[in-house]
Amino acid sequence: MRGQVVVRLKQEVLDPQGVTIAKALDNLGYEGVGSLRQGKVFDVELATSDPAVARTALESMAKDLLANPVIEDYEIHLLEDGSGNGEEGNG
Amino acid sequence: MRGQVVVRLKQEVLDPQGVTIAKALDNLGYEGVGSLRQGKVFDVELATSDPAVARTALESMAKDLLANPVIEDYEIHLLEDGSGNGEEGNG
Numbered sequence: 001m002r003g004q005v006v007v008r009l010k011q012e013v014l015d016p017q018g019v020t021i022a023k024a025l026d027n028l029g030y031e032g033v034g035s036l037r038q039g040k041v042f043d044v045e046l047a048t049s050d051p052a053v054a055r056t057a058l059e060s061m062a063k064d065l066l067a068n069p070v071i072e073d074y075e076i077h078l079l080e081d082g083s084g085n086g087e088e089g090n091g
Numbered sequence: 092m093r094g095q096v097v098v099r100l101k102q103e104v105l106d107p108q109g110v111t112i113a114k115a116l117d118n119l120g121y122e123g124v125g126s127l128r129q130g131k132v133f134d135v136e137l138a139t140s141d142p143a144v145a146r147t148a149l150e151s152m153a154k155d156l157l158a159n160p161v162i163e164d165y166e167i168h169l170l171e172d173g174s175g176n177g178e179e180g181n182g
Contacts, residue, residue, distance in 0.1 A: 006132060021133070021156065028155055030148065032138030039132040041097060042112070047123030057121065064119055065112065 001046050003058045004077040007067045008039035042066055051078050092137050094149045095168040098158045099130035133157055142169050 009015050015037045022036040044061070046054050055076055062074040100106050106128045113127040135152070137145050146167055153165040 008132070008134070018133075024156055025152055030152060032148075034136035034138060036136070037134045039134065041099070041130040041132045042109075043099070043128045043130065045125035045127070047125060057123075061116055061121060065115055 001049050001051070001054045002079040003044045003046055003054050004079060005042040005044065005058055005062045005066050006039060006075040006077065007042070007062070007072050008074075009037065010071055010073055013071045040066075051080070054078055092140050092142070092145045093170040094135045094137060094145050095170060096133040096135065096149055096153050096157050097130060097166040097168065098133070098153070098163050099165075100128065101162055101164055104162045131157075142171070145169055 018035070018037040021038065022033050025033050025036070044058060046057060048054050048057070055078060058076045058078075062076065063069065067074040109126070109128040112129065113124050116124050116127070135149060137148060139145050139148070146169060149167045149169075153167065154160065158165040
């Protein structure tokens with residue numbers, strides 16, 4: 001089963017990299033870019049085919065290693081082969 | 092209108108960072124992690140409220156600045172306030 005952990009800086013945390021990219025886009029002539037924030041996405045292939053087990057594992061991985069809970073939030077998405085996906089936030 | 096550009100290494104490109112994270116998860120006791128690949132997500136706030144215009148702008152930004160077309164693929168997602176989202180890949 002495939003899953004996804006999306007890690008983003010919390011809204012109240014400054015994202016200097018995002019600000020720089022927004023400025024670069026402005027310099028390239030893109031108008032109307034209000035804000036841009038950069039995050040990370042981890043695509044994980046898991047041996048289990050049980051969505052509940054997969055979600056628990058991904059949540060635990062996010063807390064243990066993938067996200068810094070002090071400044072980051074994460075979302076878990078499960079992707080079952082070709083069908084729908086689940087979604088869960090912690091922020 | 093809010094949009095999202097997700098940038099990932101092409102499947103055939105080695106992702107050493109992902110391999111390292113997968114190893115770290117293994118060391119932490121997580122079993123059954125088949126593969127892990129890391130990508131980037133850009134959350135963009137656009138002045139336009141026209142989905143077609145927004146998609147074209149995000150696609151153009153991805154090509155111009157956000158993705159390296161030699162080694163990366165990108166996906167565009169449009170997020171209309173609280174409603175559905177669109178999806179488009181280029182790979």
